[in-house]
Structures are given as structure tokens and as C-alpha cells.
Amino acid sequence: MDELQPPHRGGPPWLSGVRSRSAAGLPWVSTAVLLVFVMVGTGFAEEGQGRRPLDLAARLLLFVAVGALLLRRRRPVVAVATTCAATLVYLAAGYPYGPVFVAVAVGCFSAIVTGHRKAAWWSLGGLWAGHILVSHWLYRWLPPDGDRAAPWTQQGFITAWVVAVVAAAELLRVRREQWAAARAEREAAERRRADEERLRMARELHDVLAHSISVINVQAGVGLALLDSDPEQARTALTTIKGASKEALDEVRQVLANLRTPGDAPTSPAPGLDRLPELVEQAAAAGLTVTVESEGDPAAVPPGAGLAAFRIVQEALTNVVRHSGSRTAEVSVGYGSGRLRLRIDDAGPATGGDAGGSGNGLVGMRERAAALGGTIEAGPRPDGGFRVLAELPFTGPDRDRRPPEPPEETT
Secondary structure (H helix, E strand, O other): OHHHOOOOOOOOHHHHHHHHHHHHHOOHHHHHHHHHHHHHHHHHHOOOOOOOOOOHHHHHHHHHHHHHHHHOOOOHHHHHHHHHHHHHHHHHOOOOOOOHHHHHHHHHHHHHHOOOHHHHHHHHHHHHHHHHHHHHOHHHHOOOOOOOOOOHHHHHHHHHHHHHHHHHHHHHHHHHHHHHHHHHHHHHHHHHHHHHHHHHHHHHHHHHHHHHHHHHHHHHHHHHHHOOOOHHHHHHHHHHHHHHHHHHHHHHHHHHHHHHOOOOOOOOOOOOHHHHHHHHHHHHHOOOEEEEEEEOOHHHOOHHHHHHHHHHHHHHHHHHHHHEOOOEEEEEEEEEOOEEEEEEEEOOOEOOOOOOOOOHHHHHHHHHHHHOOOEEEEEEOOOOOEEEEEEEEOOOOOOOOOOOOOOOOOO
């Protein structure tokens, strides 16, 4: 197994891990480039200024001013304060002006864009005030000998430079905050879309499975009860179970296929109100007699509204099978005026405390109606039984912002 392990070079393996983490966390390359620029550029800039020549002390101060920027990501306050302090000492010692101000600008930028604005302002302000004090009052006692007060025009240039650095850093900070806010908004929108997609899939699976399993449950009970006394009727119940389970498996496969490959077109069209006869047959197999009445032109219903209407009727009939003692149900479908009206009634009485269903079923129906800008009402009828009344617009809320009209009263 030794040949599979890469050889360790330059020290023990734990030390190489520490070095890699340190190198990844500090801006070595940019700081080294800046250090070379400051050292070389200052050597050219000292000519003709009449100030102290660069010596070892000057080089050390420049090295400290630039080297402190290695900490500008982890300790931006320490970096900008050290850079400004070393620069002030460098200028107070009478050394020539030069690219060291670039290091001050980099430190100020790093502190401001990371949120340490006051630290950057105080450090840069201290450097500016210290320079005024040195160049206009303390120059008599500081090197070089025979130095004179700096002209105020020079101080005005330095003041403008300080203001420009702060303004540019603040602008960059604002832009970064805007980019961060936009990125957070995009991520939140993606999470919302993912949540909506999961909710849609959950509704589809619930509607498919709840209806089919309810039919299977009823027919399984019938088959068990008649297995000995009427084997032929039990065979019919098992045939119904086989057909319902096959249909449920087909629809579940379609939903899962869309979930795995969201960019592909579905292999079969989404169910619509044209499949109401299938719901009637499945309900009949479960012992429920369903009467369907329709009015208007069904061809005008778009696929989205048709799918929502189909699932609402499917869930309502499932609830009748599961929770109502009635063996009859009435479905009324009205097309017209850009809206689709559904009414599903059963005579009752309820077989348990959760008449009409509870939990995800009614919630799913309301979500489907709300997604289209429609309304849905579900509750006991005054004369007994249970009623589901839904009204769905033909266009979604994004294209039709008018509030939905109140449903017509039914008697």
C-alpha cells in the first residue's frame, strides 16, 4: 500500500497541511506584487524631492506598511491601522513620497468593503491629520535638516486623494452589498420555485394515490366479504383492484418521470375534464353512483384549469367514498364567462368526525384553486350531506389580476 501514498516533501505531512491552509487564506501573491511595486517605485520617486534618501529603516517601514496587508482579509482593522501608522512614521522621518499611498488605499478598501468603515475612516483620518501636523508644524524638529513647510496646495491634493479613496471604497462596498442582495434574492427565488415544485408533486401524488387506494380499499373489502359466498363477484372486485392499481402506477410513473427530467415533455397529456367518465367508472366500481351534468363548451378550458378541475373532482369523489354514508354523488360542471364552475354534492350522512375529508385533501384542492386565482368552498349543506363548490378562471393570476367574482349562490 506504500506505493499508493504520495511522497511528502519539505517536512512532515501535518506541516504541509498547515502550509496549504495558510497559503489559501492569505493573499500572498497580490501582497508580494504590491511590495515589489512600492519598493521599486519609491526608488524612482525619491529623485528630485530633496528629502532623506532611502535607507534600511525606510525599507523596513515600507515593508511593514505593505506586509500588514497580508492580514487584510482575516484582520482588516489591524491591517489598515498598521499600514497607516507605518506610513505616517515613514513620512514623519522625512523619507520621500511615493507609491506607499497605494498600500494605504488597498488597506482602506479592504476594511470598508468588509464592513469595518469606522476603523478605515479613523486610520485614514489619523494619517491625514498627522501629515498636516508634521508638514506644517513639526517639520522644524524632524528630518531632513533645513526642511520647509509643505505648500497648502500639496495638502489640498492629499485631501482630495483621501476623499477619493474613501468615496471609491464606499461605492465598492455599496455595489458588493447590492450584488450580495441580488444573489440572495436569486437563491431565495430558486428555493421558492423548488418548494412550489415539491408542493405540486406532493399534490399530484396525493390525488392519484388517495383516489386509487380508496377504490382498492373498498373493492378489497367487497372481495373479502364475498370470497366464499359469491366468488364471481369477488373476482370482479379483484379485477377492479387490478385496473385501479395499474392506472395509479402509470400516473405515479408519469409524475416521477417529470420530477427526474423537468425539461422534458410529459409522455402523456395531463388529465382533464374529458376523463370524467373514467372517474365515474372508478366510483361505480367502488359502489358509488355518480351523476354528471355539464353546461357550456368544454373545449375552451386550457390544460392547467382542466387538470385542476379534474383533481378537485377526483379528490371530492374520493372523500365521498371514504367519509360519506351516501352511495350517490352529483357532479355539475359549468363552462362560460372565462370561468369554470364545479359543484360536487353527496347526500351524506358522514361516517366519521372528518366528514368531507381532512388534512391534505382539502388543502390540496384549495391550493390548486388559489394557483389559478380561483376560489373553493367545502362544507356541510344546510339540508344534510356535503358540498364542494369551486370556481376557476381560465387564465392564471399573472395574466389576469382582476379579483375573482364571488361564486353564485346555489339553492
